[in-house]
Amino acid sequence: MWMRATCLLEFNNLVATPFIFMLRPRSGWQQWIGREQYLLTPSVSAIEFTDPFGNLCQRLMAPAGPFTVNTSFDVDVAEASDSAPGAQFVEVQRLPEETLPFLLPSRFCESDRCTQLAASIVAGCSPGYDQCSAIVDYIRRTIAYTPGSGQQIISACEVNERSEAVCRDLAHLGIACCRALSIPARMVVGYLENLQPMDLHAWFEAFVGGRWYTFDPTQDDGRGGRIAVAYGRDAADVAIYTQFGDPVELLNMNVTVERIAAPAC
Incomplete structure (x- = not known):
């Protein structure tokens, strides 16, 4: 099935602040990313890297004042988690x-x-x-x-x-x-x-x-x-964001998850 997930983070930075975000899912055998949107307001340059566990991380310098991260993803996933009672211990x-x-x-x-x-x-x-x-x-x-x-x-x-x-x-x-x-x-x-x-x-x-x-x-x-x-x-x-320096105020966090129709072929 297809699901759409969104995450909105709103900050107020007293000074310019370095961040590392971990907000982008990646495709794999359990899920397939069909569409994604990643908006930074105000717009700043970001560098993406992969950490030792394969996670996609976004590194950036957020300016002083209001700063917003808004993400949206359409993902093809299973309707339920697999189970395997009796699956054996691996030495x-x-x-x-x-x-x-x-x-x-x-x-x-x-x-x-x-x-x-x-x-x-x-x-x-x-x-x-x-x-x-x-x-x-x-x-x-x-x-x-x-x-x-x-x-x-x-x-x-x-x-x-x-x-x-x-x-x-x-x-x-x-x-x-x-x-x-x-x-x-x-x-x-x-x-x-x-x-x-x-x-x-x-x-x-x-x-x-x-x-x-x-x-x-x-x-x-x-x-x-x-x-x-x-x-x-x-x-x-696995922190979704890591901020360095003086503490930053997280004003709002909003998450939504919903089923959507499969994309047209």
């Missing part, structure tokens, strides 16, 4: 090299401190996909998904001590537990159809059965189209 020595960084502890996913927790959660599960599903079920049972409840980024171990959290933090806990079991796991930031309230969203993917699968502790099923924008080890790698 570390057989993993593709590009998955290896997602086995290691990272700033917000301290998997080396989650070994006992992960083992207790997956006791009796077949290694691989079923373990990931058990981790997601545990997160849903023990921590309430509460949008807007956490402005400060917290680590997986801190999340596990709380009764509520945002999507980003729940993904951190899932990632840390998967890595503690030697399952590569990575954070994804993007758009999700029918998300309430509508915003940019975070979930995680785990590498089992020879490919990446989507896991989302905030959703009861895999329905709803997803547009992935950025991948990384944790939230530190």
